[in-house]
Amino acid sequence: MISASARLAGLVDELVRVGDLSPGWQGAVSAVPRHLFIPDTVWKEDGDRLVPVHRADDEDAWLGLCYANEPVITQVDDGDPDGPGLVGHEITSSASRPGVVTSMLARLEAEPGMRVLEIGTGTGWNAALLAERLGAANVTSVEVDPAVADRARAVLEATGHPVAVVTGDGASGHPPSAPYDRVIATVAAQQVPCAWAEQTRPGGRVLVPWATDFHNGALVAFTVAHGGVMRGRIVGNVAFMRLREQRGIRASLARDVRDAAGARRTFTDLHPYDVMGEYDASLAVGLRVARCKPVIEHRAEGSYTVWLIDPWSGSWAGLAHEAGAAKFEVRQQGDRDLWDEVEAAYRWWDRLDRPTADRWGLTVSREGQHVWLDDESNPID
Ligand SMILES: C[S@@+](CC[C@H](N)C(=O)[O-])C[C@H]1O[C@@H](n2cnc3c(N)ncnc32)[C@H](O)[C@@H]1O
Known part of the structure; x- marks a missing residue:
């Protein structure tokens, strides 16, 4: 069986080779064994169902999932899959694909010592990477699902990353630790919460996977202005699950x-x-x-x-x-x-001459969210 440390080294090499791991984040990724953050039961897609994979049944296969450059499904149906055989229908928590995590960290432009708010703690792996590089005291992470939050908090503590994991709705941010230099959402928003702008210092950066009902998704990098306003453009192509209260109704x-x-x-x-x-x-x-x-x-x-x-x-x-x-x-x-x-x-x-994604931008303030093409003087709604 290939050891976890050899698999981690292999994952790091792959991320470097495909250009998804910047030199600044290489040390943090190498220092945090991903499998410590993955639950013993994960899920995989089987047609339109989600079926469990148990570590106890096949340790090697489970380790393989932990160190593949793929997302790992860690919770289905808000932790309440139905039987028989515990089949799930909707992915409600996951460890995101490592390449997406590391390229988003590079896009965040966070430097050691900066204060960061993460929305969507999930397994805690991303929070641990932030803690490695910026210091655990500078990282706050909000998770809506109490069981997921409790597990992540315990694993972060046990692995030496005592990040503040807050159980709650990340759409409200976390005012007690504000202002932040950076906010990173690892869950998609259709309506981007203005709390994230209000709790970030002017000049700070807010990174948000943005989705519509038709299209998932786009990564928007916002710069925060004074007065709780932020403006941003689409800088990447990422697909994330939605903020729980913005999930809407599943199509069937x-x-x-x-x-x-x-x-x-x-x-x-x-x-x-x-x-x-x-x-x-x-x-x-x-x-x-x-x-x-x-x-x-x-x-x-x-x-x-x-x-x-x-x-x-x-x-x-x-x-x-x-x-x-x-x-x-x-x-x-x-x-x-x-x-x-x-x-x-x-x-x-x-x-419109087929505008490319990078020409769309968003302004978020207390008044709501406005989409524009090229600049704010050209709104589409
Ligand atoms: C893709 S996972 C995050 C991955 C995570 N950063 C990691 O490193 O494993 C998205 C997480 O967002 C959480 N979530 C969904 N809605 C939320 C909300 N309103 N506030 C906070 N967390 C939320 C989900 O429960 C899920 O755990």
Whole structure:
């Protein structure tokens, strides 16, 4: 069996080789054995279900998961999976992919001695890396799930990283330890909380994975101005689970796609890949079309259906793709014509000359969140 330390060295080498580990963070990553932070039961995807993997059943496989450059699912269904066999449906906590963690740490531009607030403690691994480099006394981490928070607090303590782990809603930040120099969210926000700007000193940096119902996600790097306002641009492509209270309703084909016989039928020549598969297009569509969740259902080689679901209103659309086809049948049901909305948003993005992700920006203040193209004088909402 390959030892944990050899696996850690291998992970560090891989992260350096692919350019995801900056020299400033290499020492911290090498000093923190990741497997100490991973629970003995983790989960893996099996079709549309999540099934457990127990360390006691296969230590080698479990260690392999701990040191792969992949996310590890550490909690499903808020810690309450159903039986028999404890099958989960929704990922509710994970150890993020190491390459994402280390590239976000580089993007945070945190230096030793800075005070940092992390949102989403999860396993505590990221908090331990911050503690290694900045000093544990400078790190506060907020976790909404009490069991996850308790476990992370204990592991951080046991591994010599006595970070302040606060159990609570990270959307409120943690005022008692403010002001911070940096805030890093390791959980996605659709509405970015202004508390994070208000609790960061002017000139400080706030890093947030930002998601819409249609598109997950984009990494936004904000700079905080005076008066609790922050402005930022998209600097990367990351997908995270949502802040618990912003999760909304999960889309379910079984529950939401009903009354197919009564659906309105049309055809489109817009290829679904152009909308769903092109990052910049999908991001822009998400800015225009709210409450629309895409689900791809593979039927056979080259054949798939793109479902668009509004689980709040019960509207849905299905676009059937067949290999080599130039036109696609669209069925739409409910109060909204979801495909028509998505296609209109795609045409809008096209007419804007197809802006790339880095041209979109966000301003967050007590008044709310505003999206703009290139600069604040060009708002889209
Ligand atoms: C991707 S995991 C974080 C990974 C973590 N940083 C690590 O190193 O393992 C996201 C975490 O955010 C937590 N979370 C979700 N909503 C939250 C909220 N409103 N406040 C604080 N934590 C939240 C989840 O329970 C989950 O543990």
